Amino acid sequence: MKARRFNLPIWVGFLVTLIAFFSYFFVFVWFPVTRDFPWANLLLFGIAAALLLVGVRRAFAPDRPKRSKIAAAILATLSVAIFGFFVFATFINARRLPDSHGAPQVGQKAPDFTLSDTNGRPVSLSQLISARTEQEGRTDPKGVLLIFYRGYW
Amino acid sequence: MGIQPVAISVDSPELSRDLCQKAGYTFTFLSDPKADVIRRYDLLHPGAGIDGQDVARPAEFLLDSSGTVRWVNLTENYWVRARPEQILEVAKTLR
Numbered sequence: 001m002k003a004r005r006f007n008l009p010i011w012v013g014f015l016v017t018l019i020a021f022f023s024y025f026f027v028f029v030w031f032p033v034t035r036d037f038p039w040a041n042l043l044l045f046g047i048a049a050a051l052l053l054v055g056v057r058r059a060f061a062p063d064r065p066k067r068s069k070i071a072a073a074i075l076a077t078l079s080v081a082i083f084g085f086f087v088f089a090t091f092i093n094a095r096r097l098p099d100s101h102g103a104p105q106v107g108q109k110a111p112d113f114t115l116s117d118t119n120g121r122p123v124s125l126s127q128l129i130s131a132r133t134e135q136e137g138r139t140d141p142k143g144v145l146l147i148f149y150r151g152y153w
Numbered sequence: 154m155g156i157q158p159v160a161i162s163v164d165s166p167e168l169s170r171d172l173c174q175k176a177g178y179t180f181t182f183l184s185d186p187k188a189d190v191i192r193r194y195d196l197l198h199p200g201a202g203i204d205g206q207d208v209a210r211p212a213e214f215l216l217d218s219s220g221t222v223r224w225v226n227l228t229e230n231y232w233v234r235a236r237p238e239q240i241l242e243v244a245k246t247l248r
Contacts, residue, residue, distance in 0.1 A: 102195030115183035142155035
């Protein structure tokens with residue numbers, strides 16, 4: 001029985017685990033709906049878990065060779081580890097952020113500063129704010145949005 | 154809408170220039186390599202960079218024309234960022 005030789009569910013389950021992991025960082029992170037809470041990835045992990053369960057049960061059937069059991073055990077363990085790392089990266093590590101109690105609050109003046117732009121020219125916050133005012137002459141709301149980010153590395 | 158975005162990180166001006174070219178960003182990118190301003194704003198995330206360097210935690214501030222903070226977003230999860238709609242909603246109230 002050739003069809004019994006190859007344990008398809010375990011391999012597909014492992015593949016889906018890999019997809020579930022990497023698709024967050026390369027695909028789903030670009031869409032707020034799938035980024036803010038990784039439900040799409042958890043769904044994929046769920047599908048992978050079902051496949052792996054079927055695969056492990058099949059591998060440990062009495063008529064299966066030993067190497068099938070070993071392969072299934074390794075793939076299932078790796079999958080659990082990948083899922084664990086995903087949960088750590090998205091739910092635990094990503095929440096380890098400083099409290100930033102001393103950050104400027106609503107109603108406070110943002111402290112002025114001067115930093116270099118991409119051409120190496122110094123730019124001050126007061127400059128940026130007044131640049132908006134000079135361009136005015138219309139009733140549009142105006143302001144500056146400061147975006148602090150972790151860096152592109 | 155008259156809102157000028159200004160991005161600030163510890164990245165060098167050269168690195169930010171590369172990013173702008175690749176991503177097509179045309180707004181202002183400022184470089185704070187020693188994290189002086191990031192520290193003054195209490196946004197330092199020590200050792201969180203890829204090589205363990207100090208970086209800024211993600212944060213967004215909307216300032217009005219007097220430089221007063223009108224809206225702050227200090228995310229609790231760095232995968233969750235402010236959405237443009239949120240900012241535009243507050244921007245409507247600026248005069």
